[in-house]
Amino acid sequence: MNLDEAWRILQENQFKRTKNREAILQFFSINDRYLTALEVKNFMEDDNPGISFDTIYRNLSTFEELGILEETDLNGERHFRMQCNLGKHHHHFICTACGKTRSILHCPMEMIAVNLPDYEIEGHKFEIYGKCPACIPI
Amino acid sequence: MNLDEAWRILQENQFKRTKNREAILQFFSINDRYLTALEVKNFMEDDNPGISFDTIYRNLSTFEELGILEETDLNGERHFRMQCNLGKHHHHFICTACGKTRSILHCPMEMIAVNLPDYEIEGHKFEIYGKCPACIPI
DNA sequence: ATATGAATCGTAATGATTCCTGTTTTTTGG
DNA sequence: CCAAAAAACAGGAATCATTACGATTCATAT
Numbered sequence: 001m002n003l004d005e006a007w008r009i010l011q012e013n014q015f016k017r018t019k020n021r022e023a024i025l026q027f028f029s030i031n032d033r034y035l036t037a038l039e040v041k042n043f044m045e046d047d048n049p050g051i052s053f054d055t056i057y058r059n060l061s062t063f064e065e066l067g068i069l070e071e072t073d074l075n076g077e078r079h080f081r082m083q084c085n086l087g088k089h090h091h092h093f094i095c096t097a098c099g100k101t102r103s104i105l106h107c108p109m110e111m112i113a114v115n116l117p118d119y120e121i122e123g124h125k126f127e128i129y130g131k132c133p134a135c136i137p138i
Numbered sequence: 139m140n141l142d143e144a145w146r147i148l149q150e151n152q153f154k155r156t157k158n159r160e161a162i163l164q165f166f167s168i169n170d171r172y173l174t175a176l177e178v179k180n181f182m183e184d185d186n187p188g189i190s191f192d193t194i195y196r197n198l199s200t201f202e203e204l205g206i207l208e209e210t211d212l213n214g215e216r217h218f219r220m221q222c223n224l225g226k227h228h229h230h231f232i233c234t235a236c237g238k239t240r241s242i243l244h245c246p247m248e249m250i251a252v253n254l255p256d257y258e259i260e261g262h263k264f265e266i267y268g269k270c271p272a273c274i275p276i
Numbered sequence: 277a278t279a280t281g282a283a284t285c286g287t288a289a290t291g292a293t294t295c296c297t298g299t300t301t302t303t304t305g306g
Numbered sequence: 307c308c309a310a311a312a313a314a315c316a317g318g319a320a321t322c323a324t325t326a327c328g329a330t331t332c333a334t335a336t
Contacts, residue, residue: 017303037292104253192325
């Protein structure tokens with residue numbers, strides 16, 4: 001997902017172009033990993049010292065609903081990252097040191113769903129945690 | 139995991155047999171699903187109105203570390219359930235209505251790990267959410 | 277039965293997230 | 307360009323889950 005695409009989606013849904021949204025989207029576009037609301041706030045305070053969590057969470061939720069951001073819970077905290085535009089369903093390896101992710105294209109769900117007739121599947125979560133090559137101590 | 143086995147593990151690790159621990163373990167042994175600290179507290183207050191969250195969380199964490207309970211985050215809240223004694227690694231389908239679970243024996247990790255050489259895998263989470271047959275409206 | 281450390285209680289503190297209200301900003305149309 | 311309406315925002319209070327802490331009680335080995 002790039003900035004132009006994000007703004008197109010926002011515009012299509014009648015969301016206004018504000019400084020705060022520009023800052024949030026810019027932050028995610030230059031950080032290809034899961035980020036917390038606090039990290040977003042710290043970044044935004046450079047330009048807007050009075051930014052409130054209300055604004056940040058409201059926009060993060062909006063972006064997630066529009067498919068601009070992806071969200072996941074890590075250690076009980078909400079984390080967000082720019083939506084990957086792989087064009088297909090996928091999962092992530094998440095580095096526990098630097099937070100960077102690596103896409104996992106293989107999804108095991110079809111194989112699993114076969115064994116769950118009579119169940120109504122609403123969703124699933126598949127994440128792998130560890131250290132990426134750059135973060136493994138020599 | 140049954141009560142005897144849980145007490146054996148606790149004893150082996152020099153943990154004392156207290157009323158609170160008995161109540162907590164009993165609650166999990168009769169509820170085969172993921173439960174929150176609050177649900178545990180509500181149950182325990184029948185016998186012990188003054189039970190504190192400190193006691194509950196401390197014991198839940200202890201039980202988890204000893205492998206007596208399994209833990210997962212659902213909607214940013216810690217949930218616990220009695221450790222399944224299937225003898226082998228597995229995952230869960232979790233009903234979003236009643237909380238009951240169904241074990242998924244197939245684990246996709248071996249297949250995935252092959253595609254992640256140079257990565258140091260520490261863990262993974264694979265959960266499926268939906269409605270179990272009993273909770274699907276007719 | 278008693279000593280000792282573990283476990284607990286009661287409550288306060290914390291941290292993430294949400295809610296509320298009045299104000300500001302963006303957009304739109306005259 | 308200017309004004310009105312709606313959306314977005316700031317600031318702070320409130321909430322919720324969880325953790326921390328000092329004082330007290332309890333479990334168990336001797």
